[in-house]
Amino acid sequence: MFATFAEATTVTAHGEGRYGGEIASGWDIGGNANGGYLLALATRALADAVGRPPLSVTAHYLAPGLPGPVEIDVDVIRAGRRMATVSGRLRSGGNDVLAVLGTFADQAVGEGSAIDGAPPRLPPIEQCVRMSPPVDSGFHHRVRGWVRPEDAGFKDGRASGKPEMAGWFELPDQAPIDEFGLLMVADAFAPVVFNHGGFPVGWSPTLELTVHVRGRPEPGPLRCRFFSQFIEHGLFDEQGEIWDSAGRLVAQSRQLALVPRG
Amino acid sequence: MFATFAEATTVTAHGEGRYGGEIASGWDIGGNANGGYLLALATRALADAVGRPPLSVTAHYLAPGLPGPVEIDVDVIRAGRRMATVSGRLRSGGNDVLAVLGTFADQAVGEGSAIDGAPPRLPPIEQCVRMSPPVDSGFHHRVRGWVRPEDAGFKDGRASGKPEMAGWFELPDQAPIDEFGLLMVADAFAPVVFNHGGFPVGWSPTLELTVHVRGRPEPGPLRCRFFSQFIEHGLFDEQGEIWDSAGRLVAQSRQLALVPRG
Numbered sequence: 042m043f044a045t046f047a048e049a050t051t052v053t054a055h056g057e058g059r060y061g062g063e064i065a066s067g068w069d070i071g072g073n074a075n076g077g078y079l080l081a082l083a084t085r086a087l088a089d090a091v092g093r094p095p096l097s098v099t100a101h102y103l104a105p106g107l108p109g110p111v112e113i114d115v116d117v118i119r120a121g122r123r124m125a126t127v128s129g130r131l132r133s134g135g136n137d138v139l140a141v142l143g144t145f146a147d148q149a150v151g152e153g154s155a156i157d158g159a160p161p162r163l164p165p166i167e168q169c170v171r172m173s174p175p176v177d178s179g180f181h182h183r184v185r186g187w188v189r190p191e192d193a194g195f196k197d198g199r200a201s202g203k204p205e206m207a208g209w210f211e212l213p214d215q216a217p218i219d220e221f222g223l224l225m226v227a228d229a230f231a232p233v234v235f236n237h238g239g240f241p242v243g244w245s246p247t248l249e250l251t252v253h254v255r256g257r258p259e260p261g262p263l264r265c266r267f268f269s270q271f272i273e274h275g276l277f278d279e280q281g282e283i284w285d286s287a288g289r290l291v292a293q294s295r296q297l298a299l300v301p302r303g
Numbered sequence: 304m305f306a307t308f309a310e311a312t313t314v315t316a317h318g319e320g321r322y323g324g325e326i327a328s329g330w331d332i333g334g335n336a337n338g339g340y341l342l343a344l345a346t347r348a349l350a351d352a353v354g355r356p357p358l359s360v361t362a363h364y365l366a367p368g369l370p371g372p373v374e375i376d377v378d379v380i381r382a383g384r385r386m387a388t389v390s391g392r393l394r395s396g397g398n399d400v401l402a403v404l405g406t407f408a409d410q411a412v413g414e415g416s417a418i419d420g421a422p423p424r425l426p427p428i429e430q431c432v433r434m435s436p437p438v439d440s441g442f443h444h445r446v447r448g449w450v451r452p453e454d455a456g457f458k459d460g461r462a463s464g465k466p467e468m469a470g471w472f473e474l475p476d477q478a479p480i481d482e483f484g485l486l487m488v489a490d491a492f493a494p495v496v497f498n499h500g501g502f503p504v505g506w507s508p509t510l511e512l513t514v515h516v517r518g519r520p521e522p523g524p525l526r527c528r529f530f531s532q533f534i535e536h537g538l539f540d541e542q543g544e545i546w547d548s549a550g551r552l553v554a555q556s557r558q559l560a561l562v563p564r565g
Contacts, residue, residue: 047545050335064455090430094484096510096538096559097363097510097511097559099361099404099511099513101359101380101405101406103380103381103388104381104382117402118367118392118399118402119365119399122345124510126363126365126402128390128402128404130380130525137380138382140380140390140404142361142363142390142402142403142404144511148536148538149536149537150536150537151499151536151537151538151561151562151564152536153502153534153536153537153562154534154535154536155466155534155535156500156532156533156534156535157466157500157531157533158532158533159533185510203366204417215363237415237417239415240415248358248359248386248406249359249361249406249513250365251361251513251557253540253559255533255538256535261515268420269417270419270420271418271419271420271517271552271555272413272415272416272417272418273411273416273417273418273517273518273552274410274413274414274416275411275412275413275414275415276358276413276517278555280517290535293533293540295513295555295557296354297358297359297515299310299412299413300413300415302413
């Protein structure tokens with residue numbers, strides 16, 4: 042009845058940089074489509090226009106995305122031999138929902154690596170807490186996320202006190218998660234400020250989200266960690282790391298969002 | 304003889320979202336204008352169009368910026384009561400140099416703060432090493448940067464082994480550093496991969512740079528720290544924190560760049 046991630050992010054080229062698609066029903070949190078899902082949907086069109094996967098994509102959120110048809114206007118700014126830079130706008134019912142700017146290329150462009158980081162230590166999935174939203178919402182039925190027990194108490198007034206969320210993520214039926222799936226995962230967990238404890242658990246609008254795709258995940262559940270360092274004057278950063286089952290960092294994210302007002 | 308930062312980032316509105324400006328001579332590193340300077344120049348036009356300072360700005364770099372006149376095309380995507388989202392393109396001699404997307408608003412939008420971080424510990428300026436570029440370049444004569452002694456050895460083949468650069472920054476004559484100045488500072492230090500030790504000291508092109516402006520600095524030199532966690536397959540992230548003299552975080556940056564090839 043509800044579309045899978047691949048179905049729910051399908052776009053159709055109409056020529057001259059115009060694409061059509063649909064914000065699928067059931068991908069919402071409290072009625073509004075998940076921000077990472079919207080980013081994935083828009084980015085499909087940009088990637089299609091240049092035939093390359095996303096490497097670094099930034100979205101600025103303009104209005105909530107409601108289920109229904111959308112138009113995505115794509116502008117190929119530059120298409121080089123290895124990389125292409127593309128901007129786009131996702132509109133719904135005549136309203137701008139999302140503005141996107143990205144560079145598209147394979148993630149491996151050269152040699153040399155040095156990693157200062159590691160996947161988060163997580164209890165086994167069966168000891169984690171399945172994510173479910175504080176309000177009626179379809180999104181958490183479309184995806185499968187589990188957070189560490191200490192990160193799940195905010196719903197019962199037991200915030201961990203640390204603005205952090207870490208846990209596991211997969212799609213139903215272990216559907217493969219590609220570069221577009223990673224864009225969604227970057228915004229799939231509850232806002233980390235819920236675990237700060239000093240703010241109400243409510244809508245926390247993302248202003249800006251940037252995702253660097255660093256690899257295509259190996260099959261298996263992803264290990265994710267999101268955290269904030271700087272909550273100030275009503276705004277917070279949320280930094281994210283997404284690691285695949287082989288222990289490799291596959292995406293880095295960072296967003297700027299508004300703390301909930303209740 | 305050479306333009307100050309304020310002069311070198313002046314733009315003139317020509318109406319209908321078109322701005323003129325100039326890549327000033329003397330703001331280059333090895334002939335190409337510094338990437339943070341270019342971002343500041345372009346962002347001046349976007350900010351002027353909506354009468355608000357930058358809050359979060361992302362640039363994708365398309366071509367090196369050479370001294371000379373530029374056109375900046377600005378598209379106001381949405382101008383709300385508190386925030387405005389704007390995209391823009393900086394062109395020079397008919398070539399796209401920079402694509403920019405940003406949200407513009409005052410940095411204080413609400414209440415509540417929680418900081419998990421601190422300014423880097425730095426020796427006094429007089430014990431640090433004045434930044435100077437590995438090649439003939441004007442940029443480091445236009446600005447004043449000093450790095451910790453342990454971060455300065457890479458020029459003599461003594462990389463610290465840690466992809467990090469930390470130090471002080473100010474403008475000549477203690478000129479005030481505003482939101483636009485912070486955009487420049489975000490790319491003003493040498494690439495952190497120079498201190499990894501495994502790569503040649505050479506051009507390290509920025510693909511994407513995002514800066515969140517978290518405050519307007521108090522007068523006095525800035526404390527800056529840049530570091531990379533994930534160098535992989537020829538790409539690296541460079542994360543940055545910029546703190547003012549009052550000990551407040553005033554900007555967070557992150558870029559994705561190519562490791563130098565020699």
